[in-house]
Amino acid sequence: MKNGLSAISIPMLDEEMGRQVKGHVDSLTVPQGSLGRLEEWIIELAKMTGEAFPDISKPGVIVFAADHGITEEGVSAYPKEVTEQMALNFLNDGAAINVLSRAIDAYLEIVDIGIDADIEAPGLTSRKVRNGTRNFYKEEAMTKEEVNQALDIGYDRAEKMIARGVNCLILGEMGIGNTTSSTAIISIISGKSVESLVGQGTGLKSEGILHKRRIIEEAISLRNPNPDDPINILMNIGGFEIAGMAGAMLAAANNRIPILVDGFITTTAAVLANLTSGRAADYMFVGHRSAEPGHRAAIELLGKEPILDLGMRIGEGTGAALSYPILKAATLVNKEVATFESAGVSNK
Numbered sequence: 001m002k003n004g005l006s007a008i009s010i011p012m013l014d015e016e017m018g019r020q021v022k023g024h025v026d027s028l029t030v031p032q033g034s035l036g037r038l039e040e041w042i043i044e045l046a047k048m049t050g051e052a053f054p055d056i057s058k059p060g061v062i063v064f065a066a067d068h069g070i071t072e073e074g075v076s077a078y079p080k081e082v083t084e085q086m087a088l089n090f091l092n093d094g095a096a097i098n099v100l101s102r103a104i105d106a107y108l109e110i111v112d113i114g115i116d117a118d119i120e121a122p123g124l125t126s127r128k129v130r131n132g133t134r135n136f137y138k139e140e141a142m143t144k145e146e147v148n149q150a151l152d153i154g155y156d157r158a159e160k161m162i163a164r165g166v167n168c169l170i171l172g173e174m175g176i177g178n179t180t181s182s183t184a185i186i187s188i189i190s191g192k193s194v195e196s197l198v199g200q201g202t203g204l205k206s207e208g209i210l211h212k213r214r215i216i217e218e219a220i221s222l223r224n225p226n227p228d229d230p231i232n233i234l235m236n237i238g239g240f241e242i243a244g245m246a247g248a249m250l251a252a253a254n255n256r257i258p259i260l261v262d263g264f265i266t267t268t269a270a271v272l273a274n275l276t277s278g279r280a281a282d283y284m285f286v287g288h289r290s291a292e293p294g295h296r297a298a299i300e301l302l303g304k305e306p307i308l309d310l311g312m313r314i315g316e317g318t319g320a321a322l323s324y325p326i327l328k329a330a331t332l333v334n335k336e337v338a339t340f341e342s343a344g345v346s347n348k
């Protein structure tokens, strides 16, 4: 898949399978309508996969890591070196996403798509586009070629995961400064003010948040990205890991593989993927609602309701991984609960 992600044509949902599975759910030995949102999810999964008994038993997590030139403007509570250090932590199995991937028995891949350091470590997928984006307060974050390269890398990594048998894709990220990029992107696409979206990220205090807000506001007016053009948005104010996640989501949707979206940054990538190809969001669930204020607006753009709301604000794919067992449980209810007929239970 080369430079052609805007041309991909994601399959339509299988509405007929949705109707069929709704009939099956109605026949299960529970009071009519009592499964609440589980019923919605079962039907959505049936439409996505085209299967009467959707199987999401093999989850895969891809974490894309990259640096951001905008960190030169002092927009994060942590230094940019943490991106590289956390990438090594992922490879040593020590981060939150390692623990949570293990907890759900997921295959985990770490992709260096633009870390500003030379890392060679066993287990790392090295696909560096560049040593970090350019500082978008001063110039465009990436060239169009770099955007397309990052989208293609993401697409390719997801296809490789799917080829391994993964049937539910979780995306995660690591990139100090990426809540700044995400806030700018969601402001441009939603038309909402930076003030209403900006948050603490990794832990800025109120003065730091005010500075971050001013940098984003000024950068947006300097770069002036086209709100209808995801490539132009990524070029001006994006990040390599954000583009990589968007490409991966397009691959999953194209292969009818359900996607579990994580927090603010991952949802920003999801919004861009959906802007690239209008049906991408049909294949997405939002795993959780992050405490980062902009996440609410990003979720609204996708038209989704998150599975969990735990007040988390980590990223890495952690909230999505936590929501996975609930979605999987819904598929087991669909498959394994007896029907009124098979169990000889009187239906009204």
Ligand SMILES: Cc1cc2ncn([C@H]3O[C@H](COP(=O)(O)O)[C@@H](O)[C@H]3O)c2cc1C
Pocket: 075, 076, 077, 078, 082, 086, 173, 174, 175, 176, 177, 178, 179, 180, 200, 201, 202, 203, 314, 315, 316
């Ligand atoms: C130790 C540590 C682990 C993390 N894991 C995810 N993030 C999260 O924080 C970063 C975004 O916040 P900001 O825009 O404020 O820099 C991203 O790397 C995101 O994945 C982390 C951040 C830190 C410090």
Ligand SMILES: O=C(O)c1cccnc1
Pocket: 179, 201, 202, 262, 263, 264, 265, 266, 290, 291, 292, 295, 312, 313, 314, 315, 316
């Ligand atoms: O919602 C997220 O994904 C998030 C929020 C703050 C910092 N890092 C990630």
